[in-house]
Amino acid sequence: GQQLNQSPQSMFIQExxxxxxxxxxxxxxxxxLWYKQDPGEGPVLLIALYKAGELTSNGxxxxxxxxxxxxxxxxxxxSIPSDVGxxxxxxxxxxxxxxxxxxxxxxxxxx
Amino acid sequence: xxxxxxxxxxxVTEMGQEVTLRCKPISGHNSLxxxxxxxxxxxxxxxxxxNNVPIDDSGMPEDRFxxxxxxxxxxxxxxxxxxxxxxxxYFCASSFVPLLTGTGGSxxxxxxxxxxxxVL
Numbered sequence: 001g002q003q004l005n006q007s008p009q010s011m012f013i014q015e016x017x018x019x020x021x022x023x024x025x026x027x028x029x030x031x032x033l034w035y036k037q038d039p040g041e042g043p044v045l046l047i048a049l050y051k052a053g054e055l056t057s058n059g060x061x062x063x064x065x066x067x068x069x070x071x072x073x074x075x076x077x078x079s080i081p082s083d084v085g086x087x088x089x090x091x092x093x094x095x096x097x098x099x100x101x102x103x104x105x106x107x108x109x110x111x
Numbered sequence: 112x113x114x115x116x117x118x119x120x121x122x123v124t125e126m127g128q129e130v131t132l133r134c135k136p137i138s139g140h141n142s143l144x145x146x147x148x149x150x151x152x153x154x155x156x157x158x159x160x161x162n163n164v165p166i167d168d169s170g171m172p173e174d175r176f177x178x179x180x181x182x183x184x185x186x187x188x189x190x191x192x193x194x195x196x197x198x199x200x201y202f203c204a205s206s207f208v209p210l211l212t213g214t215g216g217s218x219x220x221x222x223x224x225x226x227x228x229x230v231l
Contacts, residue, residue, distance in 0.1 A: 031218050042115070042202050042222030043154075088154065092218045097142065097208065098167065099218055101154040 004101030006089055013079060014110050021105040022073040023089035031092035032065050032072040033099065038085045046087075047050050047074070076107075114136070117203050121231045129152035129191040132226045135184055136205030144220060145178055145188050146202040150165045154202075160186065161208065172197075193230045 006023045012020060022024055023032070035043035047058050049065035049072060057062055062075045072091075076083055089102040114131040124130055136143050144159040144181070158168040163180045175194070180186040190197055204220040 033218065035218075035222075040224075042225050045219055045221065048219050092216075095183075097161070097218065098156055098159065099220060103153050 004089060004091055004102040006077070006105055008105060010106040010108070012108045012110065015079060015081060015085060016046075019043040019076040019083070019107060020073060021087060021089075022071060022101045023091070024071040025096065025100075026070065027091075027093060028069040029091035030094045030101075032063070033092075034061075034063050034074045035088045035090060036074055036085050037088065037104075043088055050093055059078055079107075080107055081109055081111060083107060115203055115205050115221055117201075117223035117226050119226060120224060121227045121229075123231065124193055125231050126194055127192045128230075129189065130193045130197075130228060130230075132188040132201050132203075132228070134186045134188070134203030134223060135187070136203070137221055138184070140205035140207045140221075141182060141183065142184050142206045142208050142220075143174065144204040144206075145186070146222075147201045148202060148225070157188070190228075193228075195230045198228055198230050200227050202226075 004023045004025050033048050034046045036046050037043040047056050047063040052065055052069050053067050054065040060077045064073055086104045086106050088104050090099040092099055115212045118133045141162050143158040146215045147155045147157055158178045159166055160180045176190055178188045202222050204222045206220045
């Protein structure tokens with residue numbers, strides 16, 4: 001089946017640092033979504049991207065839909081302790097309703 | 112506004128027992144998805160419904176798993192008989208797909224808090 005390669009798998013950073021993670025695929029996607037999951041909770045939608053090249057921000061979060069439609073990245077600026085969690089990318093293939101999820105990036109922040 | 116509601120939040124059962132997980136999607140949403148999450152396999156889509164009709168159940172592991180959506184506000188995922196390898200967190204998600212967008216549609220799926228299932 002379709003797969004998304006998400007990297008890095010984990011990150012250990014200091015509070016205040018910027019964070020960058022990305023997802024790539026050999027397939028072309030129509031939609032990219034970024035989710036965050038806190039322990040014991042379900043994934044929460046952070047940003048949705050619908051057009052190639054689209055750059056969208058949500059507070060300190062910025063995500064971009066790659067020009068090739070095969071990748072996306074998520075940046076977090078000036079990280080704070082509540083940013084800790086697992087971040088997932090998800091892509092939707094053209095004509096499909098299902099989402100394909102990346103393996104997740106676990107973010108740990110040292111105060 | 113109430114989000115996706117799942118019950119129970121935790122379920123511990125013995126191998127061979129029947130397990131029923133419940134989901135109430137966000138009011139007005141017409142698509143519902145059941146996922147399973149494990150450390151080894153990540154998030155896996157099991158089945159999804161559009162307008163209460165099952166569209167794709169290719170992710171359902173085997174015949175022990177079944178899902179129903181009797182109406183727009185309720186769905187169940189049943190495992191009978193349960194096995195230890197079914198232990199996982201099961202999520203329900205819902206979304207709204209406009210009728211005019213064909214088979215694609217919006218994929219802003221909103222997840223419930225999950226049910227953590229432990230089969231001993």
